Amino acid sequence: MAFAAIVLLASCGNNHESKQAVTDSVKAGPPKPVPGTPIKYDSSKRYIYLTWDDGPQPPGSTNCRNIFHEQGVKATFFIVAMNAYDAKRKRWIDTLKNAYPEFLIANHSYTHAFKDNYKKFYKEVDSAVGDIQKAQNEIGYALKVVRLPGMNAWVGGGKRKGPQSSRKVYEMLDSLGYKVIGWDVEWQAKAGATPVQSADQMLKDVNKKFDDETSNQANTVVILAHDRMFAKQQYADSLTRFITLLKQDPRNVFETIDHYPTVQQK
Template identity: 65%
Template sequence: MRMRLTGCLFLLAALASCGGNKGEEKNAKSDSTAKVTQPVPGGPFKMDSSKRYIYLTWDDAPQPPGTNICKQIFQQQGVKATFFMVGMHQFDPRRKRIVDSLRNAYPQFLIANHSYTHGFQNNYKHFYTHVDSALKDFSKAQEELKVPLKIVRLPGNNSWVGKGEIRGPKSTLAVCKGLDSLGYKVIGWDIEWQFKGGSTPVQGADEMVRMVNAKFDNETSNEENTIVILAHDRMFAKPQYADSLTKFIATLKQDPRNVFETIDHYPLVQRK
């Protein structure tokens, strides 16, 4: 009798052990399934030659309420965009929260570097002739804004830099060479949504769409099948201009060839 009881106990223990292992296996599988790889800025990106890539790049953030309004429109429309930030514009807790929210919203949004002082507060001649100071200005913005990648846009100048490839006005050449030696990529623009009076958009939505289509059709952009659009956050603070931005994006989305991407997926940036 004693032997039978002992045998039963061993059997029960073995069954319990098997059941426990199955449960552990199941939990391990659940844990591995739950792990989702989060995209990181600058990861490899394969372009589709049948598509037209549009890069919405907005300058001078953070500039509330314009920055927040643009962000909301991009979210509502489900498109990606890049905000080129100015370090000195992050001067209070509210603006720091805006920067943090955009930095943490990748892959929909990417933040990039637009200098700390915006070219010594628009004193471009002085900025570009004092190369060491200009480079320090970009480095300060990079650090204080916690910009994830070395991607910059020059204040007030349309220049392109990527691993020894430099294009732009002679006035920026020395700074471009310095940025290139430090491993930065410099992004210019193909089309500008212009403004007057400090913040009022010049072109309407329909005209901007025509400009985009013409640029693609004429193949005159900086890179094949791509268009970099420059605008400024503050331009869309008023409802009528916010509506114009919404219409612009909604119209472009009607063409299935159009894809909106962040600037880390631009060919010049992707080239190593």
């Protein structure tokens, strides 16, 4: 009889622990998504990928991140690894890593084509690919997704497309399992940091891509800009206006680049 009582008490204790575990699980909510988890596309929607290059470049990088967060939109930051040269910039990258699925970081090489020496970079294929791999290892990107410095090249879904001068580099990256992302619309800059188009013109450029069906993938537009362009308040305000205008169209969905069709395809 005493033995039965002991068993009963133990059983009650285990039941309590089991209920507590369930309660804790409910409180914790669903597991946090990880980069690369596929999404299901809605053919009635227009998918917009905000991709900002060359960070970290404070204060522009911080301004962009804050604007995207305030506007409630997703974005991808293509990081140049050599720009993460101090503790503050590394913390900025860590903040983005921890903010997924709101933000994603991706590879934009270690030296940005040997500090913009594009001819040498793409001629020295092994060194160029090694530069990208070095960035991959040091920053610890979640996925093997890269944008080539200064080259509008695409690799993914069994297809390769880009300038002839960079072909050997993106072909080697393809053989190593990288997806290469170009762009459909560029927010251009003069003198390296001053936006050329207004927010309203950018909206027209994006809508034209959708309407003409001339983007790299159907129902998608990849937008390229650079963090440094939005360091000054007047240009940060222009970015805010651009996002606000895009959000007015209920068809527009903002996604990170891991959910671009050719990245999701195996």
